[in-house]
Structure formats: C-alpha cells, structure tokens
Amino acid sequence: MHAGSSESHDLTRRATLRLLGLLGVVGMAGTALADAPGWPVEAFKQKTEADALKQLYGKPFEVSDKVTLEVPEIAENGAVVPVSVSTTLEGVTSISILVPENPFTLAASYKMSDATMPAIGCRLKMAKTSNVIALVEAGGKIYAASKEVKVTLGGCGG
Amino acid sequence: MASTIRVRAQANGPTTDVQALIQHPMDSGFVKDSDGNLVPPHYIETVTFEHAGKIVLTSNWGPAVSKDPYTKFSFKGGAKGDVLNVTWVDNLGKTDTVAAKIA
Numbered sequence: 001m002h003a004g005s006s007e008s009h010d011l012t013r014r015a016t017l018r019l020l021g022l023l024g025v026v027g028m029a030g031t032a033l034a035d036a037p038g039w040p041v042e043a044f045k046q047k048t049e050a051d052a053l054k055q056l057y058g059k060p061f062e063v064s065d066k067v068t069l070e071v072p073e074i075a076e077n078g079a080v081v082p083v084s085v086s087t088t089l090e091g092v093t094s095i096s097i098l099v100p101e102n103p104f105t106l107a108a109s110y111k112m113s114d115a116t117m118p119a120i121g122c123r124l125k126m127a128k129t130s131n132v133i134a135l136v137e138a139g140g141k142i143y144a145a146s147k148e149v150k151v152t153l154g155g156c157g158g
Numbered sequence: 159m160a161s162t163i164r165v166r167a168q169a170n171g172p173t174t175d176v177q178a179l180i181q182h183p184m185d186s187g188f189v190k191d192s193d194g195n196l197v198p199p200h201y202i203e204t205v206t207f208e209h210a211g212k213i214v215l216t217s218n219w220g221p222a223v224s225k226d227p228y229t230k231f232s233f234k235g236g237a238k239g240d241v242l243n244v245t246w247v248d249n250l251g252k253t254d255t256v257a258a259k260i261a
Contacts, residue, residue, distance in 0.1 A: 036203035036247035044220040080224045099222060103188060107222035113214050113233070117173060121230030125186065125222045155224075156188045 043106050049133065052098055052105040057142050061135055064089070064143035069134040071149050078126045078155030085120050085134040087143070092118035094137035101130030103156075125155035165258035167242045174236030174260055176207065176215075178229045178244055186221035201249055202227060208243040209236055209260075236260050 035041055043055035053061065070084040085095050095118065096109040107124045118136065126132075126149060133146045162181040167174055180202065187199030205217040205227075214233040236242070238260055245255040 035249060038216070039203040039218055044218075084230075102222050103186075104220055104222065106220055108220065109218040110231075111213075111216040111218070113212055115212065115234045116214050117232040117234070119231065121228070123224040123228050125224055155222075156186065 040106075040109065043109065044104060046105050047103070049098055049100050049105055052096075053135065053142070056096055056106065056109060056135070057094075057137060059142055061142035061144040064136075064145065067134055067136050067143050067145035069132065069145040069147050071132050071147050074150045074152065075126060075155075076152055078128070078151040078153055080123050081126050081132075081149060081151070081155070082121070082123050083132060083134075084122075085136070085145075087118045087136050087138070089118065089136060089138040089143060091139040092116075092136055094135075095120050096135040096137075097122070097124065098133040098135065099124065099126055099130050100133070102127050126151045127156045128154050161256040162254045163244050163246070163256040163258075165242065165244055165256060167236070167258050167260040169236055169238045169240075169260050170232075173232045173234050174209070174240075174242070175232045176230070176242065178205075178207075180205070180227050180229075180246060180254075182225070182227060182246070182248065184219075184221065184223055184225045184227060188221075199249060202246045203249050205229065205244065205246040207231075207233075208245075209233065209240060 046052040066089050067087045075081040094111050097107045098105050099107050110120050129150045131146050131148050136143045164179045166177045182202050185197050185200040189197050191197050201221045202219050206213050207215040240260045242258045247253045
C-alpha cells in the first residue's frame with residue numbers, strides 16, 4: 001500500500017514536470033523560456049493602431065454605435081483608468097483595448113467563449129492624454145468605438 | 159500559502175457575475191526606482207477563467223494593465239457551489255491559481 005501511494009505520487013510529479021516542460025517553463029528555477037502559452041507576442045510589441053489591429057485580427061474595423069466604451073473624461077491618475085466595454089452585437093469572440101499614446105498600443109485583449117457575456121471591465125495605465133479604442137470581434141468582423149481620455153498625472157510614473 | 163487571486167463569483171439567475179482582483183506589481187519596465195534604475199518588466203500575460211471544463215474568459219495582458227489588476231465579466235451558466243478556476247501566468251513564468259466557489 002505504501003509503495004503504491006508513492007508510485008502514484010511519482011507519476012503525478014512526472015506528468016506535471018512533462019507538462020511544464022511542454023509549456024516551456026522551467027518550473028524548478030522559476031525562469032521562463034517562453035512567454036505564457038497563447039499570449040499574442042507580436043500584437044503586444046506594436047506601436048501603432050494599424051499594426052496592433054493587423055497583428056490581433058488581420059482585418060479592418062468599422063466604427064459601430066453598438067459598441068459601448070465607458071471611460072472617464074478626465075483621469076486624475078493615469079496609473080489606474082477604469083475602462084468598460086460592452087456591446088449589443090452577437091457572436092462576440094474577442095474584445096481588445098488600444099491606447100495609441102502608450103509606448104505599446106495594445107493594452108489588453110480578451111477571448112470570450114459562446115457562453116460569455118460580451119462585456120469587460122478592467123483598469124489600465126495611460127501614459128498621457130490619448131484616445132482609448134475598443135475593438136470587438138463579432139461574427140468574424142471587427143467593430144470599434146473610441147473616446148478620448150484626458151490624463152492629468154501620467155500612468156508611467158514619470 | 160495565501161493566493162494572490164481574490165474572486166467574487168455570484169450566480170445571478172442564468173448568469174454568473176465575476177469580479178477578480180489579483181495581487182501583482184504589473185511593472186511595465188518604464189518606471190525607475192529611487193536609485194534611478196529601471197524596474198524590469200514584470201507583468202501578468204494571461205489569465206484564464208474556467209468553469210465546468212470550459213474556458214469562459216482568457217485575458218491577454220500587456221504592461222499597460224494597472225497594478226493589482228482587476229477584471230469584471232459575466233458568463234451564462236454556473237450555479238451556486240460550482241467551481242471557477244482562475245489561473246495566471248506572468249512574463250517571468252510565475253503562476254498562481256485558485257478554485258473559487260460560485261456563491
């Protein structure tokens with residue numbers, strides 16, 4: 001019985017290490033050999049709206065009043081700007097948020113299942129006054145809404 | 159060890175409303191410390207929310223997400239007592255996970 005339980009423990013440990021190896025994470029040392037699996041590396045490197053859009057979705061967007069973007073008009077603290085995106089569009093698979101005046105344009109990108117309500121709330125950093133652009137991928141097409149947020153104290157700590 | 163993830167998942171009729179707060183510096187790599195040295199980037203890249211074997215939300219984040227990142231969303235399904243697994247992985251390969259109960 002003793003041998004049996006330590007054996008199954010070993011199997012679990014080996015299976016976990018194999019999985020971690022597959023993920024490219026050296027679990028023991030705690031150093032990553034790669035970014036998190038599935039993380040859109042290229043999209044997060046982009047410095048313009050067009051490039052971020054291209055890397056994320058590879059297709060153009062149309063402005064839509066069916067996308068609701070809630071942001072403060074003035075953000076007193078650029079380190080914490082509350083952003084909410086919701087939409088009445090159906091078949092939403094993804095919502096992304098761009099801040100063109102930030103060092104990297106793409107702030108966050110969410111993937112939704114068919115069971116997920118097409119709305120997201122988050123808090124972002126804004127380096128300075130900028131547009132905030134919400135992109136919604138629905139039914140294979142991209143829809144957008146944009147609002148300007150005035151930032152009094154920049155969120156980059158400078 | 160206490161989790162870095164705090165979840166409030168509330169069954170609300172046919173939907174479950176979720177709010178999650180994660181303790182994490184979300185260092186962008188652009189900020190200098192008191193000695194004038196850049197604090198290296200250290201931020202969460204992905205967060206997954208999983209219910210009944212289905213990933214209901216994947217968050218892909220960059221350094222522009224605020225420190226101690228907050229997420230609010232809802233999904234159809236989920237009942238009181240169900241488990242919602244929340245897992246994050248950051249750019250240094252660190253990770254944490256929590257099995258939250260839907261209230």
